[in-house]
Amino acid sequence: MEYDIIIGMEIHAELKTKSKMFCRCDNNARGADPNTKTCPICLGHPGTLPYPNQQAIEWTVLLGLGLHCHINEFSKFDRKNYFYPDLPKGYQISQFEIPFCSGGWLDIDGEKIAITRIHLEEDTGKSTHPAGKNYSLIDLNRAGTPLIELVTEPVIRTAEMAKKFCQRYQQILRYLDISNADMEQGEMRCEANISLQEKGKWLYEDGLIKPVGDYKLNPKVELKNINSFRAVEKAVLYEVERQKKALASGEELRQETRGWNEESGKTVHQRFKETSADYRYFPEPDIPPLKFSGQMILEIKAKLIELPSEKKIRFIDEYGFDAITAEILVSDKALADYAEHVVSELESWIVSCGDTWERQKNKLAKLASNYLISELFKHLKANNQTIRDIKISAENFAELMTLVYQDKINSSAAQTILGVMYAKGSDPTDVMYELGLEQMDDTAVLEAVVNSVLAANPDQVAQYKAGKTNVAQFLVGRVMAETKGKANPKKVQEIIGKILKS
Ligand code: ZN
Ligand code: MN
Numbered sequence: 001m002e003y004d005i006i007i008g009m010e011i012h013a014e015l016k017t018k019s020k021m022f023c024r025c026d027n028n029a030r031g032a033d034p035n036t037k038t039c040p041i042c043l044g045h046p047g048t049l050p051y052p053n054q055q056a057i058e059w060t061v062l063l064g065l066g067l068h069c070h071i072n073e074f075s076k077f078d079r080k081n082y083f084y085p086d087l088p089k090g091y092q093i094s095q096f097e098i099p100f101c102s103g104g105w106l107d108i109d110g111e112k113i114a115i116t117r118i119h120l121e122e123d124t125g126k127s128t129h130p131a132g133k134n135y136s137l138i139d140l141n142r143a144g145t146p147l148i149e150l151v152t153e154p155v156i157r158t159a160e161m162a163k164k165f166c167q168r169y170q171q172i173l174r175y176l177d178i179s180n181a182d183m184e185q186g187e188m189r190c191e192a193n194i195s196l197q198e199k200g201k202w203l204y205e206d207g208l209i210k211p212v213g214d215y216k217l218n219p220k221v222e223l224k225n226i227n228s229f230r231a232v233e234k235a236v237l238y239e240v241e242r243q244k245k246a247l248a249s250g251e252e253l254r255q256e257t258r259g260w261n262e263e264s265g266k267t268v269h270q271r272f273k274e275t276s277a278d279y280r281y282f283p284e285p286d287i288p289p290l291k292f293s294g295q296m297i298l299e300i301k302a303k304l305i306e307l308p309s310e311k312k313i314r315f316i317d318e319y320g321f322d323a324i325t326a327e328i329l330v331s332d333k334a335l336a337d338y339a340e341h342v343v344s345e346l347e348s349w350i351v352s353c354g355d356t357w358e359r360q361k362n363k364l365a366k367l368a369s370n371y372l373i374s375e376l377f378k379h380l381k382a383n384n385q386t387i388r389d390i391k392i393s394a395e396n397f398a399e400l401m402t403l404v405y406q407d408k409i410n411s412s413a414a415q416t417i418l419g420v421m422y423a424k425g426s427d428p429t430d431v432m433y434e435l436g437l438e439q440m441d442d443t444a445v446l447e448a449v450v451n452s453v454l455a456a457n458p459d460q461v462a463q464y465k466a467g468k469t470n471v472a473q474f475l476v477g478r479v480m481a482e483t484k485g486k487a488n489p490k491k492v493q494e495i496i497g498k499i500l501k502s
Pocket of ligand 1: 020023024027037038039040042043126144
């Protein structure tokens with residue numbers, strides 16, 4: 001039997017507001033002792049009143065605008081009732097039928113992944129279960145942290161796309177500077193709903209999967225405990241295979257929640273899924289409904305910045321970067337800003353040389369991406385640093401590119417200079433002169449060195465003349481050694497060819 005894979009994502013992310021969602025408690029509890037960032041409101045004491053965090057609401061709207069959502073001008077909070085030890089009130093304040101944002105989409109390389117909704121709620125506390133002990137511990141510092149939940153339509157068809165969606169969403173949260181979205185810290189938590197449907201037996205209509213004719217849909221499985229992007233892909237792939245086998249053996253699937261176990265590489269049953277009716281949602285009586293004016297939405301929209309998918313397209317069109325380079329550069333806003341600064345320096349430089357960016361952009365963009373990504377990344381990695389730690393100004397970085405571009409230095413000298421620049425933030429031209437790395441480019445000087453090398457290596461010259469032309473590489477190597485690596489290797493090769501062919 002052939003199946004269509006149907007995946008929908010639910011992603012929770014903690015907002016990095018100063019205070020919590022409904023009280024004045026410090027929202028940054030990193031490193032704090034358990035239960036020290038709490039108050040009667042987030043502890044759910046009877047008689048306390050929640051007071052919504054305006055910043056959290058504005059950020060949710062900002063995110064919704066960035067993802068092309070409809071912003072509901074009239075909205076409200078609801079109570080989602082359930083019992084769990086990490087939920088002292090016995091309910092979570094969330095949003096049910098009228099979230100702040102409805103519809104919308106996130107673009108991944110031209111494929112628009114439809115979004116159902118984005119709503120705002122509060123996080124729960126955190127339980128830990130010490131190994132070998134007969135008790136559990138509860139930390140309520142996290143209780144009441146603003147939490148945005150994004151739900152997609154069931155339109156994702158592969159595990160790889162599910163992973164890419166989560167990665168792009170994390171980038172967007174970081175671009176907007178509204179969440180750290182660190183998955184290892186639990187600041188972003190991805191859940192995948194997966195079902196297999198017999199190929200071609202369903203329709204996707206009005207945001208819902210509908211069976212064709214009397215065909216019955218297979219139940220979906222919700223996957224939790226996914227702590228990394230790699231795990232998103234692995235868990236989905238595992239679950240697809242598990243469901244395929246189950247269906248092939250005639251097992252009846254049930255709607256359930258399963259947890260991903262990183263060590264075993266398997267999903268394990270946790271519970272049969274509640275339906276929304278089990279939560280007995282009702283409007284939060286302590287918070288009046290919210291109404292946005294068109295003006296407020298416009299003011300929030302004015303704060304929207306260019307997001308990674310659009311930036312990627314622009315980097316390709318405007319600067320001539322290839323798609324892979326552009327994807328890497330836009331993955332981190334600080335890196336994208338740095339690259340853009342370098343490129344704009346190169347652009348003014350090439351114009352000052354009497355040329356145009358349009359004519360030279362492919363060569364210059366390739367050069368810049370090679371040094372920004374391959375060479376610079378080596379140093380960042382070796383020093384366990386990010387682009388935010390870099391001492392090299394974009395002007396100096398661009399200047400290094402111009403030295404290579406003009407053949408003033410060769411690539412091995414450029415790497416040496418970059419190493420010094422990385423350590424000290426120095427000017428590349430100064431380093432070039434200090435270390436005597438300027439490239440030997442003078443034809444007459446190089447011809448003299450080539451002639452002496454040829455005279456000293458008669459056997460190789462004879463081999464070359466007998467048709468074994470790849471010995472030219474050996475001769476170039478000799479010239480490079482003779483000039484202490486300073487000769488322009490391209491030019492040396494040309495000169496050798498010219499002399500030996502004559
Ligand atoms: Zn509090
Ligand atoms: Mn939720």
